[in-house]
Amino acid sequence: MKKPPRTLKLGRPALRLRMTFGVMAFVLSLFAGRLILLQGVDPDSYALAATKENTKPFVLHATRGAILDRNGVPLSVSEDAVAITADPTQTAPVAAQLASLLTSKIPGTTYAKFYADLTLKKRYVLLAHQVSPQTWNQISAEIKKQNAAINEQNKGKPAEAKAPLLVGLFTESDPIRSHPLGSVGASVVGVVGDEGKGLAGLEYGLNDKLSGSDGKAMYEVDTKGNKIPNADHTVEEPKPGVSAQLTLDSDLQWFAEKRIEEAVKQWKAESGTVVVMDVKTGELVAMANYPGYDPNKPLKGQSLKNNALEQVYEPGSVQKVVTMAALADANKISLDTKLEVPGSITVQRRKIKDHFDHGVLKLTIAGVIAKSSNVGTIIASREMPIPQFVKYLHDFGFGEPTGLDFPGESRGVMPQGDEWPELTRSTVAFGQGLAVNAVQMTAAVNAVANGGVYVPPKLVKNYVDSNGNDIPNPAGPSRRVVSETAAKEVATMMESVTADGGTALQAAIPGYRVAGKTGTAQETGEGCEGYCKWATSFAGFAPADNPRFVTYVVLQNPTNGRGGGFQGGPVFRDVMSYALQKYAVPPTGAKQPNVPLTW
16 A cells, blocks of 8 residues: 655744744844943943053153252253154065164164064064154154155056055154263262163162153054044153252362372372362262263273272271370370370280381370371270270261262271270271271261261252252251360361371462371282282361361372372362362461470
């Protein structure tokens, strides 16, 4: 029996139609829900997200504050310059021409580096830092000239045959640091690196104050990342840095640098330093070092240290000024003190001599200073208990920070504790066995010149904001370290150093009373055992009876002779004379006291 043939049953059209409409309604409801969410429920967050997708941040660099001398003369300032950037997606077709142009206009650059950067697979590349506006104008003019020639050649050609134009270079503000006086004060001021941050000196130490705060701009950009003209943007304005006005006098600084350079070369020394301090205020009006450097020129291995604060050494006999001031304040000595001084003295089995051979000398205490007798100083120092002596040294600033907060500054080296062996006390009394920096030693001598009152050194006089308003920079508090009577007695002893019979006639200044002290100290050094080098120095003040300035001169390891009087004395005389004349300090007219050196 045969089966009946199969037949295809047709679907129900009404059901299919209803299902189609249902699916369409569901999809449309999803779109409607999304639209309600975007426009009604939370439109702001989605608008913000869309804006972020189409905006680009740009840094607005703050103007770096200047560094000025005490009279407002600029020592370090920021000048307009630009960073050249590129969009390699635009520059790749013309990379060869642009690389050649940039290399010809920017010294110290290479074609290969520019070409590689201009063909990178990215939208942004920094090509050159701190390019002067003049150089960029030359580059822009050459681009316009070449593009005009290209446009002329392209006339009448089909689009696919036209040569591409030189496009895709841009600029950003990138100020350059300039030093109008070149090397003057460079070791104090320091330098700024390519990234606009201080690398040494006050540029480093005051970087946060000088830098200010960068701002930020958010610009709408097109799909290629380019700014859209007249589109909305937001700007957070940069905050300019403050300027620092120093206590340095650029004229005196220049003279001191030239004079110490001459001395270093004359005596074949490794280096030299001159510090000049205002007696009453503690302001450092000169801080000169040689060798130095010119921060406007490429730095090739030069030391960026400020030796006046960063180098320590044993001060030698200049330290006797402090020893005698402490003894006088404690009533252990006076101008009437008389000593019998043998040619040598043994302390804890070590024999100590003077710098000159002699038998027993009958010296007054002024004679001990005038002749710079180590033996006489040791004998006098034994009158004071060691802990009391140590306290005086700390009061005078030894082993303590100067308060300048200069980057890299050393606090010097003092023997630990206050129960020193007798040998330590003896050597420290005449300037061996402790280490100082030049500013510490200047400030200690300044306390004697200032009637026994220690004034903390000061280097930054005040700050100046972007509106020209002064912001005070108060110094630390002064303190009395010895009595006025003791200070005057020591000043009188020091005057004998520059008079007949003293060790530094070369430091005398005609018409002025000058108080001073020589120093010649042994030092350790690399490549030898024990003491193998020397530091020679001279410290003094004038007018001795009404002091205005203290000047301290140090030569490190002179190899063409050795002596604080004939090496440091003439530098002191010339620098001090310059300072007295510039600041119109007249001689007092008083006669130098006639203090006997022997008895």
